[in-house]
Amino acid sequence: MTTRSPEFLRRFEEKLRAQQLLLERSMISAVKEGRQSSTDDLQDAADHAVQSYQKELLFLQGTQGHSQLAQVRAALDRLEEGTFGECLQCGEMIGEKRLEAVPWTPHCIACQEKIESGQIADPVRAA
Ligand SMILES: [Zn+2]
Numbered sequence: 001m002t003t004r005s006p007e008f009l010r011r012f013e014e015k016l017r018a019q020q021l022l023l024e025r026s027m028i029s030a031v032k033e034g035r036q037s038s039t040d041d042l043q044d045a046a047d048h049a050v051q052s053y054q055k056e057l058l059f060l061q062g063t064q065g066h067s068q069l070a071q072v073r074a075a076l077d078r079l080e081e082g083t084f085g086e087c088l089q090c091g092e093m094i095g096e097k098r099l100e101a102v103p104w105t106p107h108c109i110a111c112q113e114k115i116e117s118g119q120i121a122d123p124v125r126a127a
Pocket of ligand 1: 087088089090091092107108109110111112
């Protein structure tokens, strides 16, 4: 099995921890939604860009924000276990570009397509 460099893993750990924080904050603000402006809790411009993206993602996912948070936490667990970047379904290494785009993804693109087309069950969502 290919070993990812420590730099690679550290970079993704940072991404995942940032995402975890954003999700937790977004879920808290979702609870408060309607009572305050959605921009109240933005801290800086960089944060703003990421949060806007995150809000859009959460909007698209609706109530799946919680399951995404579970995926982020699971990815952090895999980082600690040393299995981060391996597809949970087939065990192949997930492409680096895909990890860059969706660091918490548990599946390679081939398996993701099979899941989305219903050819295989999604073990994460089913759990
Ligand atoms: Zn796979």
